[in-house]
Amino acid sequence: MSTTAEATIDVRVWRGGEKGEYQSFAVPRRDSQTVLDVVTWIQRHADPTLAYRFACRVGVCGSCAMTVNGRPRWTCRTHVSKVIEDGRVEIGPLANLPVIRDLAADLTPFFEKWQKAEGTFVPSRTRHEPLETISPESPERQAANAAIECINCGVCYAACDTVRWSPEYFGPAALNRSWSLVNDVRDAGNLKRLAAAASNGGCHNCHSHQSCEQLCPQGLNPTASIAGLKRRTMQAYIRGEIS
């Protein structure tokens, strides 16, 4: 796509904390321009006090997620051409999280819920035992693979209706992590993990709206992971392992 030097984008950027307002900037339009490029341009050329978060710029670290024209996106890999509407782009902090300032959301609740969902690996062997050999082709490994590429960006959490109306709900990312560990044959923490998944903040809150699946930049399907947890917690309940 060719652009002229005068072409600009009408960018509205959230300024302030929980209370604030959108501020307009005219940002030069460039070829292959990402939303993160736009935000960086504003900070470097228009207002150096703009607060936002990024690190790798190449879709690996998961720190640059923001709300772009109403939908959560990883801004470093989202081209302006994909999201622009009538020459306008509105950029805000991630939804469903406290706002620190401007475009920086506080991800503390997001990661606290990973802890509550028992999203940490529990080893079944000590360092003195030999490494367990896992065949990449084994069904267990394939099942774990399906949910493993999460970059903790928070897009699914911000996209989730159930998170919005139920503050105690762990959310798609934490439960997706839980599901990858449930399928990890090396892990020894499943009983506690399934009990967490079956608790009030757990998998049974999910309405399968699939916004997480639609917007996950990694193409993961947390809804399917949560459905898997519903099956496994039901089995554990019927066996009397959890109550």
Add this chain to the structure above:
Amino acid sequence: MSAVRLYVWQRLTALLMVPLIIVHLIIIIYATNRGLSAADILGRTQGSIAWGLYYTLFVAAAAIHGAIGVRGVAREWLGWRETALDRLMWIFGVILLVLGLRAVFAVVVP
């Protein structure tokens, strides 16, 4: 009551109600197509242990299923505490059960 327990009971009662609802609908269509009068219907249901058991099971499943559903709606829309939600669920479930059993009693007991 734990989320998984509610989930299992609601799914199991749903599973149970699928064949019950299908038979129930067939009976309605049969009764209207044949133009059965209230007296005709009562003539078949009164004193029938089979129909009594069938609809008692149906009422019990519907009461459990519906009460858990209302609890879920209240949890999300009203934000009530767990004890209040459990109380609502039991009260609603018992009301459904009493109303349903009263109807079963009316058509089955001679």
